[in-house]
Amino acid sequence: MGFILKCVTVLLVFSFIVYVLKAIARLSHHLRATISDVKDIREKASGRTVASADMVRCLSCGAFVSSRDAVTISSRNSSRAFCSDECARAHIAK
Numbered sequence: 001m002g003f004i005l006k007c008v009t010v011l012l013v014f015s016f017i018v019y020v021l022k023a024i025a026r027l028s029h030h031l032r033a034t035i036s037d038v039k040d041i042r043e044k045a046s047g048r049t050v051a052s053a054d055m056v057r058c059l060s061c062g063a064f065v066s067s068r069d070a071v072t073i074s075s076r077n078s079s080r081a082f083c084s085d086e087c088a089r090a091h092i093a094k
């Protein structure tokens with residue numbers, strides 16, 4: 001009886017250890033994926049401030065703004081970008 005109980009206990013402990021190890025492996029894998037995601041986002045974010053692909057230059061004051069924040073005015077098949085409404089108005093007033 002004692003022997004069987006010992007066997008069962010050892011089995012339970014062993015399966016518990018395996019379960020914990022699997023959980024840790026899954027967690028670390030998930031963590032690594034998250035870290036690489038964060039790195040990707042960071043690279044994209046830093047690339048956005050450095051690279052000019054997503055940046056437009058204000059026609060009025062020459063400041064660089066991201067195309068998302070830029071004020072664009074489209075006319076005669078051409079679009080002009082400005083950093084702000086004031087710059088757009090100033091350019092039109094010229």
Ligand SMILES: [Zn+2]
Binds near residue numbers: 058059060063082084
């Ligand atoms: Zn401007």
